[in-house]
Amino acid sequence: MDAFINDRQNQILTKGTDDAAIACGKASVAGSVSQRACVFCGSRVVLYPIADALHLIHGPVGCAAYTWDIRGSLSSGPQIHRLSFTTDLKEKEVVFGGEERLYKALISLIETYKPKGAFVYATCIVGVIGDDVEAVCKRVTRETGIDVIAVMSEGFNGTKKDGYKIACGALSKLIGTDTTFKAPEYSLNILGDFNLAGELWMLAEYYKKMGVNLVAAMTGDGRIDDLRKAHTAQLNVVQCSGSMIGLAKEMKEKYGIPFMKVSYFGIEDMSDALYEVAKFFKSDEMMEKARTLVKEELSELLPALAQYRQKLEGKKAAIYVGGAFKAISLVKALRLIGMKTVVVGSQTGNVDDYNLLKEMCDDGTIIVDDSNPNELSEFVKQTGADLFIGGVKERPIAYKLGLGFCDHNHERKEALAGYEGMLNFAKEVHASVCSPVWQFMK
Amino acid sequence: MFENAPIIKSTKEFTATRNACKLCAPLGASVAFKGIRGCVPIIHGGQGCATYIRRYLISHFKEPVDIASSNFTEEATVFGGGANCHTAIKNVIGQYKPEVVALTTTCLSETIGDDVKMYIHEFERDNQSIKDLPRFVTASTPSYQGSHMDGFHEAVASATKTFAKGGEKGTHINIFPGFVSTEDLRQLKYLLSDFGIDYVMVPDYSETLDNPIWNTYKRIPEGGTPVAKIETCGTAAASIEFGTILNFGALSGRVKNNKLSATGAHYLENEFGVKNYRMPLPIGVKNTDRFIKALEEITGKELPIRYQGERGRLIDSYADGHKYIFGKKAVVYGEEDFVIAMTTFLDEIGVEVILAATGGESGRLEEQIRENCPERGEQILAKNMFDYEKIREWSIDNKPDLLVGNSKAYYIARELDIPIVRCGFPIHDRIGGQRIKHLGYSGTQDLFDQVVNAMIQYKQDHSAVGYKYM
Numbered sequence A: 001m002d003a004f005i006n007d008r009q010n011q012i013l014t015k016g017t018d019d020a021a022i023a024c025g026k027a028s029v030a031g032s033v034s035q036r037a038c039v040f041c042g043s044r045v046v047l048y049p050i051a052d053a054l055h056l057i058h059g060p061v062g063c064a065a066y067t068w069d070i071r072g073s074l075s076s077g078p079q080i081h082r083l084s085f086t087t088d089l090k091e092k093e094v095v096f097g098g099e100e101r102l103y104k105a106l107i108s109l110i111e112t113y114k115p116k117g118a119f120v121y122a123t124c125i126v127g128v129i130g131d132d133v134e135a136v137c138k139r140v141t142r143e144t145g146i147d148v149i150a151v152m153s154e155g156f157n158g159t160k161k162d163g164y165k166i167a168c169g170a171l172s173k174l175i176g177t178d179t180t181f182k183a184p185e186y187s188l189n190i191l192g193d194f195n196l197a198g199e200l201w202m203l204a205e206y207y208k209k210m211g212v213n214l215v216a217a218m219t220g221d222g223r224i225d226d227l228r229k230a231h232t233a234q235l236n237v238v239q240c241s242g243s244m245i246g247l248a249k250e251m252k253e254k255y256g257i258p259f260m261k262v263s264y265f266g267i268e269d270m271s272d273a274l275y276e277v278a279k280f281f282k283s284d285e286m287m288e289k290a291r292t293l294v295k296e297e298l299s300e301l302l303p304a305l306a307q308y309r310q311k312l313e314g315k316k317a318a319i320y321v322g323g324a325f326k327a328i329s330l331v332k333a334l335r336l337i338g339m340k341t342v343v344v345g346s347q348t349g350n351v352d353d354y355n356l357l358k359e360m361c362d363d364g365t366i367i368v369d370d371s372n373p374n375e376l377s378e379f380v381k382q383t384g385a386d387l388f389i390g391g392v393k394e395r396p397i398a399y400k401l402g403l404g405f406c407d408h409n410h411e412r413k414e415a416l417a418g419y420e421g422m423l424n425f426a427k428e429v430h431a432s433v434c435s436p437v438w439q440f441m442k
Numbered sequence B: 001m002f003e004n005a006p007i008i009k010s011t012k013e014f015t016a017t018r019n020a021c022k023l024c025a026p027l028g029a030s031v032a033f034k035g036i037r038g039c040v041p042i043i044h045g046g047q048g049c050a051t052y053i054r055r056y057l058i059s060h061f062k063e064p065v066d067i068a069s070s071n072f073t074e075e076a077t078v079f080g081g082g083a084n085c086h087t088a089i090k091n092v093i094g095q096y097k098p099e100v101v102a103l104t105t106t107c108l109s110e111t112i113g114d115d116v117k118m119y120i121h122e123f124e125r126d127n128q129s130i131k132d133l134p135r136f137v138t139a140s141t142p143s144y145q146g147s148h149m150d151g152f153h154e155a156v157a158s159a160t161k162t163f164a165k166g167g168e169k170g171t172h173i174n175i176f177p178g179f180v181s182t183e184d185l186r187q188l189k190y191l192l193s194d195f196g197i198d199y200v201m202v203p204d205y206s207e208t209l210d211n212p213i214w215n216t217y218k219r220i221p222e223g224g225t226p227v228a229k230i231e232t233c234g235t236a237a238a239s240i241e242f243g244t245i246l247n248f249g250a251l252s253g254r255v256k257n258n259k260l261s262a263t264g265a266h267y268l269e270n271e272f273g274v275k276n277y278r279m280p281l282p283i284g285v286k287n288t289d290r291f292i293k294a295l296e297e298i299t300g301k302e303l304p305i306r307y308q309g310e311r312g313r314l315i316d317s318y319a320d321g322h323k324y325i326f327g328k329k330a331v332v333y334g335e336e337d338f339v340i341a342m343t344t345f346l347d348e349i350g351v352e353v354i355l356a357a358t359g360g361e362s363g364r365l366e367e368q369i370r371e372n373c374p375e376r377g378e379q380i381l382a383k384n385m386f387d388y389e390k391i392r393e394w395s396i397d398n399k400p401d402l403l404v405g406n407s408k409a410y411y412i413a414r415e416l417d418i419p420i421v422r423c424g425f426p427i428h429d430r431i432g433g434q435r436i437k438h439l440g441y442s443g444t445q446d447l448f449d450q451v452v453n454a455m456i457q458y459k460q461d462h463s464a465v466g467y468k469y470m
């Protein structure tokens, strides 16, 4: 590993060889081609799916242009979130300040698009030129009557994880502001699902079949007014622990709402997510409904999976995704279709996540935090992986080296959660790993 | 189920940019630097900029695009990015063993007043012990002073200024192709080779951003123009530079003030007396003829027979297809030089361009369109500083038959139920965007076929009969 960056040694370990705990949560080393983005990116991904809000990026054009409609988060109604608004700062504002421009931009946009709320993202440059974004937001709130929330997400101010926190802070400003709503019995909030390819709708449907009501989804197919009511739910189910766990903790403290961590990827985790909810509500009837639901789903899914498992048995996979929690589910889901994980890593995992991964994986599996293309390509070569699971940035590396690829990040257009998602996952993995095109590249 | 964005009168003014029709400067600079052999670009700023830019480029080129970042932290923002810059260079050298390290700044590093030239100087001074120190080149690319195109041309100019040397005149020529597709670059190279011309192309990312399949991962992809060749730019017989707007759009400020001469070719002309042939991108018969004429004039050679055939067939096809497109109304959008060349081409085949729009800020789009489109240039609405929502609103009011440009306006074509001919950059919703051919007679041929067929298909799809003949 000599040509890797030396400072990164302790962010990589091989199960069975290295005993030390992995170092994670560090800022990326300068000069690495990290797959991570910035604080702003973290905030943006969490808040983006709120479809009836105006998302205005205060900064020069790039930060907004690169995040225009990049996620597959669907909305069942308004689509304001899919527009990319930016104050597009010029040199004049950089020298004299951008507050006036921000104010004017907000007023004209709110007047036209009539959003239910607005988020103003501060990017790096704003942190440097010293605009008082909060003050402008307050003023516009006063004048327009809609909540305009400053998201102070200057990119340099930490890592993507810090961006999650800041986004959660923005959400918590809205939560609890509807004081008249009473949630029905058996109601919960879904945290950490972003309705990629309609996944939230699928989950909500499962819960509905069990007799559970959804108060607010955070933030998939999200609505400002639902967020205001979120404090009335009896339970928070949190997926993707990386981004939303902080908010769940806060809501527990503030409103006494307990939370549970779940994952919707793979059969076991998905079913657990349903059973645990039924257990929580201490309803036998609900548990019965959950069992029936799972049975029905599995009776269709398992035979359908068998044919893929047969073809994929013994193939090896490398995983590199945003959150480690997702990586954990993926290891299990891959097992279900007969595949072995030989490399697993994430951009933002914490010590607990990595310990769990270490426990789950076979000896020889490489576990890595905040990796880069050089390392990743080296790992897949060393381990002879047949499949790479990652985001758009990893795709060409996989293809260049002649191995299959499955997109498992925020930009994907295929639903991979739930039972239906598990089948889609198997199909997609199969379509890539078993394609005859690789014969020309070995 | 899905709601479209509200329909707004195209006359309403917004302070905000809504779906920007431009990108930021370090993106363009990174692409240009990728066209130098063995070069690793480092974006000096926050990590997000580099990651976003990589993601954006990867989605178009479908290639690994390694661009490092100096990963600004809060500390760097307060005390200056020198330490980060040095660590970044060191780590890039360690990992990639590059021939060239290119530093491109961002809004952030420019605003806090980082002096990357000085950092490089310090680095070279303090690291004499590293053997094979790479060459360095920088580009000053804060986005608030211009778009990705300004960044691109800034990088080209900077590489030329940094490396070119004078000396005894040679017979080779310089070619500055601008931000075109990798296939365009390859086609240009074939043409120049067939012409028997020795050339230096700056930049040449035809391979670095469009590599064949690999057996082993290559830290730095093959291809690119070697520095040693760029050094000879100063002794070339002439330069050919595509584009008439180039980076003249960059707004006032430090970048502009530092600029002794705007583009690479301009610099070579001033500094070494290398005659510059500046012209629009060779799209369309007239623009390509102009390019070929320049080549013939410089070299005293005649266009190889193969290309004469291409030209003949192109004009023959103009006859075959002209009726299907005559008077059709098109909206052309994208970066300025692309829009100008594309509009000229559509003008010469009888398509009525009703709007030529760009997010670029040169303020010269209109003048250039008038100058280059003799057919109906006067009637074309040419707009600088437009964004996609303005294009959308204007199109809803004015009902074009066709959109011509990158994939980002697909949503507008979809809403209006009209065809879109995808070309330019970026193409994010199809494979092969990097292989789209635009330039020369054969590139024009591809575009012409696409435009005509788009109109025929539209008619066919919307016809109750579904004729099997045209």
Ligand code: SF4
Residues within 6 Å of the ligand: A059, A060, A061, A062, A063, A064, A124, A125, B024, B025, B026, B045, B048, B049, B052, B105, B106, B107, B108, B142, B143, B144
């Ligand atoms: S506009 Fe400036 S700050 Fe934003 S991504 Fe581009 S370089 Fe970075």
Ligand code: SF4
Residues within 6 Å of the ligand: A038, A039, A040, A041, A059, A062, A063, A122, A123, A124, A125, A153, A154, A155, A156, B045, B046, B047, B048, B049, B050, B052, B108
């Ligand atoms: S300028 Fe800052 S906020 Fe914007 S993309 Fe770059 S690092 Fe992120």
